[in-house]
Amino acid sequence: MSLTKKVLLPMLGAVAAVTTATAALAGPYDDYKGTKLVVNFPAHPHYDAVMKVLPKFTKETGIRVEVDQLQYLKMREKQTLELTKRNGDYDLLAYVVFSKADYVYADQLENLARYFMNPKLADPSYDPDDLIDGYVGNIGVAGGNKGYLPGPTGSLYGIPFGSExxxxxxxxxxxxxxxxxxxxxxxxxxxxxxxxxxxxxxxxxxxxxxxxxxxxxxxxxxxxxxxxxxxxxxxxxxxxxxxxxxxxxxxxxxxxxxxxxxxxxxxxxxxxxxxxxxxxxxxxxxxxxxxxxxxxxxxxxxxxxxxxxxxxxxxxxxxTGGFGIGIPKNAKNKEAAFLLMQWLTSKKADRLIALAGGNPSRYSTHSDRDVNAKFPHMQIFGEALKYADPDWRxxxxxxxxxxxxxxxxxxxxxxxxxxxxxxxxxxxxxxxxxxxxxxxxxxxxxxxxxxx
Amino acid sequence: MNSLNLNRFTPYMFLAPAGIVLTIALLYPIGYMVYASFLNWNPSQLISEAEWVGLRNYTNLLADAAFIESFFVTLKFAFCVVILEMLVGVGLALLLDRNIRGMSVLRTIFILPMMIAPIVVGLMWRYMYHPTVGVFNRTLKDWGFEAIPWLSDSTWSLISIIIADVWQWTPFIFILSLAALQSLPKSVLEAARIDGASAWQQVVSIKIPLMMPVLIVTLLLRLIDAFKVLEVILVMTNGGPGLSTEILALRISRTASEFRELGVAAAMSNLLLILLLVLTLGMFLYNKIVETKKAKLRAAVEEG
CATH class of the missing domain: 3.40.190.10 (Periplasmic binding protein-like II)
Incomplete structure (x- = not known):
């Protein structure tokens, strides 16, 4: 009896110590370390820039990403096939803006509210107000005015990424x-x-x-x-x-x-x-x-x-046009996919991607000093974006x-x-x-x- | 008794694998297509979720001006290319059916166009037709002529795609006719020569009639292909300007992928299939009638 106690107590202590240590250090990405995400991106200058930045994500989070790049007009056919399967191969996909109507209507994209509401997943410093309104309205939101525009009844299904x-x-x-x-x-x-x-x-x-x-x-x-x-x-x-x-x-x-x-x-x-x-x-x-x-x-x-x-x-x-990224309803690793999505559209990554030659989707990137030094036209684009019309088509x-x-x-x-x-x-x-x-x-x- | 039964079934058993393959690989997809043509089917739906609309897809198509226009474009295109290709291909074969040194090299060069991937052919011609840097317009301008709007005028663009198709597929007719020519019985030609038939007479009354069966099959193959050609036109004009080069295959592909109406696309494919079936059957029937007539004639000659 006493022997067991002697052995058990330190063991319990050790276990407790380990647990507290992990709890204290637990990062939002820990649970997903080693996960492999399969994503579908178009062959497009913006996504070429993304490919240069993507290794940074894996390094920071331990989540691996496999990218399937397709010609952008061919994407919709492939995605339609993938999305109608019971178990899809893609965890995250970039869709052309007019696919929003089809995918959301067929209930194939995750509503993003439950991810942004989840405190373990949502990054408090994400700053959604900084995302360009016209783009979010055009590419991300559905269910509001006229069905395809933002409005009191709308909700978010995707985030603009590679918009123009x-x-x-x-x-x-x-x-x-x-x-x-x-x-x-x-x-x-x-x-x-x-x-x-x-x-x-x-x-x-x-x-x-x-x-x-x-x-x-x-x-x-x-x-x-x-x-x-x-x-x-x-x-x-x-x-x-x-x-x-x-x-x-x-x-x-x-x-x-x-x-x-x-x-x-x-x-x-x-x-x-x-x-x-x-x-x-x-x-x-x-x-x-x-x-x-x-x-x-x-x-x-x-x-x-x-x-x-x-x-x-x-x-x-x-x-307003270009691409957005969303999580398919039939994805295997939805939470890790959300983390990738959030990381890619964060202020930090948006800036890095812009510096690599991509199209930023945040106002802050358009006024960033380094980005403007490298691409002087970015400031004019930022101005022009204020008049981007989500309902032009x-x-x-x-x-x-x-x-x-x-x-x-x-x-x-x-x-x-x-x-x-x-x-x-x-x-x-x-x-x-x-x-x-x-x-x-x-x-x-x-x-x-x-x-x- | 038993062995008798077995004997009777043996041929069917040997045929069974082929029959099964035929059913699975041919009849099932066609049946699927016919079934789909009665549905209002969006690619985001499973086929079981699609709504049954009966003949609506077909009736809508017959009233659809764009479909009818593209139907006539297809007819125009197919008949023009097949006639031109037959004339040029058979003509070339007749000219080159002789012992020239390096003939095998020449023959290989002749059939190169049909070995090139269609997308590449489309791109190549598109650049050659380019209004400013294309080789045709540059040459025309160098010679002091007006540039031609190859792909930007509705009449010219149809002519342009016909030229490209003729360029690509004449060799097909050429090699088949050449093969037919070289397998003609030498004795008949020799007899004709001894009787003093001119070269032209030999061609018209001996070579062409003897080649006929091969030519008809070749014609049929080309005709069927011409109705289905897609990639070259897709790359060169994408059906434009307007609908002037939008052949049915292209319209079907756009209906399925751009308009996302799988049912309508299936209905169009069925109409195309019916059209091709009618053409093929017509051709075979005609052939049969000619053959029987000939056989009768021969029998009459032999009797007399």
Whole structure:
């Protein structure tokens, strides 16, 4: 008896000591040390920068990360397959903004509230107020206004990561040579787009996408929001054929007609190349493009490019888009995935990724001294972000179909001289049918009957 | 009794593996596709959750202007490429059916285009058609002509993809016709030569008729392929400008991945399948009729 006591007591003491020691030192990551997370990222400049920073996470936390990088347009197909499986392979995935509508609607993404409420997981210094509002609203939140926007009924399903807005790039040397003023309004921009080709032989005004389908539609939407238009009114009636819609198409047509040779079929890559090769004087599209301008391997205009916010029409409204990261409902290691997600979007990592050439999603990073020293345009981007419009394009499941119709019809306007009003009336009529089939007018007759 | 039964079943038992493979690998997927075409099926749903809509996908398609346009684009594309490829391929084979030194090297070079991956072919042609740096427009400009909007004009873009397809697939017809030519009975040609038939007469009345069975199969293979070509056009124009080069295969792929309407995509595939079946059966039927006619004629000649 006494013997056992003698042996047991010190043992118990030792055990107690060990327990208190671990409790005192227990970090939030300890329980997950050695976990292997499988994540799905796109092949995209932002995520290339992320890959450089990711080893730091493993070093700090002991959580290993295996990355499956895919071409971004192919991601949705693969993810749809993964998300419908009983046990998914991905613990964390980056989704293109318009996938939000599909994944959240099909109940395939974790609601993030229960993670941010968990004191063992949520980092008190995370500072969500610092995340860019427009991006969070556009990419992360669903269930609020119109279903896809923030609002009192909305909640968070993802965090913007690799998001982008639109920005105007211009050739400082050309503008200086002819004494031109950097355009602040649409009028000025459209005027310059057609004036520059006359001043500078062989140079296009503004490089824009115009290729049939997604590209033409994207270019049109860039102009639609600032010019005061929308795709739908508040009752889901297509209104892209109203005066503002027609004006946006006219702007696109003018820009393409005054663009560099071949601009009628430019995709994002061709439009960018035309600017980088010095064949166009201006460029209006995603901020992700800025990283390439000063890379002498890709660009002939190193050091010659200035940046300005997306010009104002009747209002300011630059695009919001890019990627967000979310946790699949069928993930194996959800908590560790949340820790990775939180770490990647923290102030510290956002800054590191920006320094490695990524797109920051925090205001603080845009005003960070080191980041600005390395990428002087970052401050202008930060300014521009204040006007990022989360509702510049609808994020609803049937958008893919309407987008394709809009894009091919606009391509006909650009290449076959189809009348703009007729073309947009056609799109509106067909969109109405698509929306009706999808059930967006289910409540119309009920509301009209005046029962409520 | 027992052994008799066994004997009777033996052939079926030998056929069984093939039958099972056929059922699993061919009939099951087709059945699945036919079933899916009656559903309103979104890729985020399991097939069991999809809503049954009967023939709605089909009726909607027949009223869908974009689908009809792409259907006619497909027809135009397929007939143009097949006719051009047959003419050029058979012509080349007739010209090169002789003993030239280095013929085997030449033949290998000729069939190179069809060995290149379609995506690469698409990219290659896209750069050659490039409005400013492409080799075609640069050459045209050097010679003092106007540049041609290869891929940015709706008429030209269809012509452009036809040219690219002809470039890639003529060799296929070329080698098959060459093989057919070289296996023709030498005695017939010799007889014709002795009778004083000109080269042209030999081609028209002997070589082509004798090659016919091979040519018809070749034509059919190309026609079926031409209806399904996807990658080259996807890379070159992605169906644009407008819908001018959006062939059915591309429309199906977009419907499934961009519009996320698997049911509609399945319905389109079924329509394409039916169209191809009709074409194939028609071709075989025609062939059969011609053969029977010939056989009758031969019988009549022999009798007389």
């Amino acid at each position: 807005t639109s920005i105007l790039g211009y050739r400082k040397d050309i503008f200086k040579k002819h004494g031109l003023k950097v355009p602040e309004t649409y009028e000025e921009m459209l005027d310059l787009a057609c004036r520059i080709p006359k001043l500078e032989k062989g140079m296009g005004g503004l490089a824009s996408r115009a290729a049939s389908g997604h590209h033409a539609s994207h270019a049109y939407l860039l102009h639609l929001a600032p010019l005061g238009g929308r795709i739908f009114d508040s009752e889901w009636n297509p209104i892209m054929n109203n005066a503002a819609g027609v004006q946006a198409a006219e702007a696109l047509k003018k820009i393409v007609n005054c663009g560099a040779e071949g601009s009628k079929t430019f995709g994002f890559a061709e439009a960018g190349a035309s600017f980088l090769q010095g064949q166009s004087a201006m460029f209006l599209d995603s901020t992700i493009f800025a990283g390439r301008v000063d890379n002498p391997r890709l660009s002939k205009v190193v050091g010659k490019v200035g940046w300005a916010p997306h010009p104002k029409g009747v209002r300011r409204g630059s695009q 609808p994020i609803i499941p049937v958008w893919g179909k309407i987008n394709a119709d809009l894009g091919t019809t606009l391509s006909k306007v650009l290449t076959e001289d189809l009348d703009i009003k007729t073309a947009l009336d056609g799109v509106a009529k067909r969109s109405k049918e698509v929306m009706r089939e999808a059930g967006y007018y289910t409540w119309d007759s009920y509301s009209a009957s005046g029962i409520n």
